[in-house]
Amino acid sequence: MFASQRELNPRQHEAATFGNGPLRVIAGPGTGKTTTLTARVEVLLERGVTPERILLLTFTRRSAREIVNRVRAIRGADQVRRVSGGTFHSVAHHTLRRHHAAVGLPEGFGVLDRGDAADLMDLVRGELGIVSRERRLPKKATLGALYSRTVNTGMPLADVMRENTPWCAESFEEVASVFTAFVARKRSLGLLDFDDLLLYWRVAAQDDVLGEELGAAYDHILVDEFQDVNLLQLDVLIGLRRMDPRLTIVGDDAQAIYGFRGASARFLLDAERYFHGLTTITLDVNYRSSAAILAVANAIAADAPEGFSSVLREVVPVAGTSQPLLIHCADERDQSESVTDRVLELYEQGVALQKQAVLFRAAHHSADLEIELARRRIPFVKYGGLRYLEAAHVKDLLAAFRLADNPRDEMAWFRLLQLMPGVGPAKARRAINALRDMDGKIPLSHGEIRRRWSRVVDVLPSDTREMSRDLAEALCEKEFEPVVVHAERIRRAIAPLITSSYDDAAPRLEDLGALVLACAETTRLSDVAAEQALEPPASTGDLAGPPMIDEDWLVLSTVHSAKGLEFDAIHVIHAADGNFPSDMSLGSPEGLEEERRLFYVSITRARRNLAIYVPLRYHHHRVRDDHSWAQPSRFLSESVRSTLVEVPAAGTSERSPSSSSAVAIDGSEVVAGQLSKLW
């Protein structure tokens, strides 16, 4: 009996020690899902399974890491270092790197992130001469989203468009032709987007020979958050397991929140159709939340027309709890102040900032709160929304890394060349054309690129001669020097381009230094680029100023990014109809139900304290001084409200943003903060 198993309840223990499988564990929020998965990995290792031969598929790499770390703490580092794990996308990436030839991919294939894919979509749309003459065509990001949704759901494009972008459903033909060109272009440039990673992995897994071989590499496969798996991912699993029963899937239909990515809880609920002889174990004892918070969660669940399969029971009373609150606010400003006040109040009661989180439906919902937090110098970190990876200069360096392995990547050339002063789309295009040979292709050999480089230089403005030579030299470097050295060489060649392209070059250059260090562990520069795309570091709240002396910060997060996490105190903001549920999702009953589950997920992150904020009034930014009244979220039904203590809006807040009496106090705070940097 192992350390972690001693703490398991009977159901958890049964799941952890179950035989080969296939096994399905239905686990509501806070029921010890991670503990059980950890214990099961431990049991498998104890039974003599080699760590490398366990595949742990999780929704984020963070959760894979958490499980591996927990097992390591119990069994020591050596045993678990090599447990294979990660997201479907990152495992797909590794698999395809290893077996690229078998599925017809070039060795140094590049990986496009969402933004790159949208840019390429825009490029081919331009080439096809499809202009938005009647304002009918969706913009590039929407095109990308449509494409992804179509691929991931496996639904006909016409249906996807009718459901999601009805305003441009007439442009079906044009959109389809853009998609066709997009697919062809990715192929000729040696590029994969996120969806391609799954598509190619599926091809490999479904092949009778290769799929058998890939599956045989794993003695056991465990999949977390199975309710958010889509058809592509399910097909991959079926291909990898075939007749092999050694599979564990864990999930909760009540927490299915990725329908927009083609996921469906049906795959969890109907799993016995795909995995023969499936056994199910259900965990419903909640160890996370207070009884009062569970009452809120269960009331929300009871409102779901089809019900959730989990009704949560509290067994271990949680200490230090307070009544869940429903706080009415005059407007968004008032909400920001109210949240900040309550965060500080809890902080003074001993709840560290890191144990509190503010959750919201859409990334931009926290904008006003971020200003308030910065003003009162409360440090915070925001999850979701803009990422480090999406910063322009990071993408610049990653584009160069991709080129170092795959000179055919026109997207990367196009981006890099435009960093030079006096070079825009037109000159960049001519420079790229100068690299092509007869059949219009860019050669794959770096030697050939170097030979043709003088033609490129002729096209560029004369004052970029030196930087372009440096760039070519760095990119076409011999491949056998250590990768980090190569990376640093490229960084130095890029540095003058960054300096000339951005006003605030200094901090950007520092970022790039950090990225170069990330290359120490890999053998290929395109791997670094791909891994950065697949697992971007969470962005930090730079608004809050210099790193605080005390290392404590408040967490701001979209509900999606908060999945799987728990906090002592949860603040759910913008619980107004149109924001939460989002009015974008109200077109279909399924959309509304997904919003309900999202609300359920946010509530069930809380251990001890919960507050839901409803602004009564929204100012319109379009028209000065105009406003409208908001309806509280439809999820705050009578029965849900009966589990909450209502707090009316304080003093109807006639304080305007700029004339707040708090300004005098905060001025000194700001000064103190600035001075604190001096010594």
Place this chain on the structure above:
DNA sequence: TAATGGGGGTTTTTT
């Protein structure tokens, strides 16, 4: 051909 400014349309969640 690059940079800039005005005007109009859109607006979610993520690997």
Place this chain on the structure above:
DNA sequence: ACCCCCATTA
């Protein structure tokens, strides 16, 4: 408030 497109200017 933001992004995209287009026209104008350097």
